[in-house]
């Protein structure tokens with residue numbers, strides 16, 4: 121009896137580490153984000169880093185260059201100095217089996233099922249990239265909600281940001297504004313590029329509540345597609361790499377004939 125109980129206890133403990141705790145779930149609901157530290161081991165992040173570095177050097181298409189994003193600090197054009205600095209290695213999922221292994225991990229799928237229900241679906245049209253920030257040329261990303269250019273039945277998707285190296289304020293880590301996934305915003309709070317206009321007093325108040333998401337290799341940020349986030353440029357001498365995928369509930373389909381419906385999706389095996 122006592123041996124059986126200890127086996128059950130061990131099983132329960134291991135299942136719990138594969139799932140969000142009640143506190144973490146509450147934090148996600150309240151704040152629109154939650155961080156799980158050391159969720160991916162070095163072997164996985166190192167393999168991803170090797171793939172990223174090799175494909176960045178080539179570079180292996182499809183890629184997005186700094187000049188393409190037109191953010192503050194971006195080179196004017198691809199022909200300008202630094203214009204062909206890669207910002208995103210797109211379609212990460214198709215680049216190496218390690219990315220499929222990552223998104224099928226029980227500890228990732230289990231947590232997504234807690235947030236989105238079962239089964240979880242991964243649209244390939246959004247994020248699905250290796251984000252890089254290079255030391256010489258990198259731009260800032262202003263305050264935005266990812267959902268602004270996405271088209272689904274409901275604006276409730278979850279993105280998963282895996283740090284492959286250290287992410288700090290100095291090398292341009294993300295910052296988030298807690299609770300913004302629950303707020304409604306008037307159209308005139310935004311600039312023409314649908315970023316929050318930082319000059320407006322109510323936006324200044326919101327932005328003052330920002331939290332920097334500093335990460336170590338293997339740490340994972342889960343964030344809601346309505347959570348406002350921004351990021352600085354890379355002020356260090358090293359490159360920054362992160363892997364980002366987005367997930368939806370099976371009953372939250374992309375709207376027909378939109379960019380969100382333009383690529384196939386992957387249904388994650390349930391755990």
Ligand SMILES: O=C(O)CCC(=O)C(=O)O
Nearest residue numbers: 251260261266349350351
């Ligand atoms: O690392 C960054 O600059 C942030 C990127 C971002 O916020 C996004 O792609 O939605």
